[in-house]
């Protein structure tokens with residue numbers, strides 16, 4: 001199958017994936033210092049869905065996300081220093097240090113909200129799509145969700161509403177096979193296909209696998225194109241896998257809730273390494289250029305952490321701002 005993805009675009013996707021991987025590796029290594037006091041869900045291994053959606057999205061598009069939102073935020077054009085400062089609880093953070101890792105908000109890049117309650121942002125994203133339609137904006141709404149949130153009532157109500165009103169909403173279901181320690185096999189009936197579930201609710205959908213990198217990228221491209229041009233909802237289900245524990249910077253293989261061979265096989269087919277191999281094999285980038293790029297990213301990350309560390313905490317009075325007062 002031929003995938004019409006340009007060289008420039010593959011290089012762009014690769015660079016963004018490297019950046020996000022390195023940011024999260026640094027968060028993981030700094031976390032034990034105890035200066036980031038918020039629970040932190042990392043997406044290491046899951047970078048491709050976020051980045052593929054990010055490169056085809058536009059500034060005018062609005063996005064909502066879940067508890068595992070760093071990759072989504074950065075891929076949507078979020079600010080790295082503001083992300084790290086948010087994790088440090090500093091006033092320079094994107095949510096002014098009030099939210100932490102799970103509550104990222106940044107209107108500058110159209111990243112409206114991520115929240116800790118599973119399924120909570122799905123109806124918000126549909127509401128944003130309704131808003132885009134009513135105000136005749138040409139932007140779309142992007143709703144990142146996990147496989148676990150398809151077990152929430154809000155998912156069904158939201159997809160139904162988006163279908164009935166024909167809203168420009170892209171549901172991006174990152175199916176990493178687990179909700180905390182529970183695999184899909186103990187949570188959903190055997191052979192259920194989340195993408196087909198969406199069809200049963202009345203919207204078009206597609207399932208793709210992040211290990212099949214080019215196919216995954218082109219399916220994401222097609223789905224965004226469909227929502228933008230046909231002004232209709234669409235669900236793309238992307239198979240992916242998180243490498244670390246559900247919440248926190250460590251591995252949790254010792255808990256044995258996932259077969260060892262499963263994790264090993266996903267690591268072996270890491271989409272990021274696969275893209276790097278492709279770029280080298282096709283002479284799209286040299287090893288030297290890749291190493292140089294990685295060094296630049298390390299410097300950018302150093303600066304973001306310095307910014308966060310040197311920023312101030314909010315004043316006590318700031319706690320009374322932006323809250324509902326009678």
Ligand SMILES: Cc1ncc(C[n+]2csc(CCOP(=O)(O)OP(=O)(O)O)c2C)c(N)n1
Nearest residue numbers: 068116117118146147148149176178179180
């Ligand atoms: C309504 C609700 N139920 C349970 C939880 C606890 N919880 C937090 S994250 C999570 C897993 C969700 O799994 P999924 O949607 O697949 O996202 P993933 O963590 O795999 O990215 C659960 C059950 C919660 N935060 N909110």
Ligand SMILES: [Mg+2]
Nearest residue numbers: 146147176178
């Ligand atoms: Mg999951």
